[in-house]
Amino acid sequence: MKRPAGGRGKQLAAVAPLLNQLTQEVLYDKVWEREELSPRDRSLITITTLIALNREQMQGHMELGIENGLTVEELGEAIAHIAFYAGWPVATNAARKLLDLVQAAEGKAEG
DSSP, X not given: OOXXXXXXXXXXXXXXXXXXXXXXXXXXXXXXXXXXXXXXXXXXXXXXXXXXXXXXXXXXXXXXXXXXXXXXXXXXHHHHHXXXXXXXXXXHHHHHHHHHHHHHHHHHHXX
């Protein structure tokens, strides 16, 4: 599995090597690789959880979710849906993160 974007994993490993090891060996190598859910479904669950908790990792997981087969439209629908369960402010924040991701992708396509 491709790891979520962000690039801080190696930096964090310098100060929290056990956390990094557990993340790599348990979360990514064992949990994410289980066949009972597709990577796409795992991404959707992870993204909506990160939105509900208002965590900064949501944008990196949105990028990974798109790579795992989610569309921008599906992410937009998930954001609208979760607004009623997790709150309007976190949904609005997530929509802004998704917009940033889309605009960055468009900028790369143009350049």
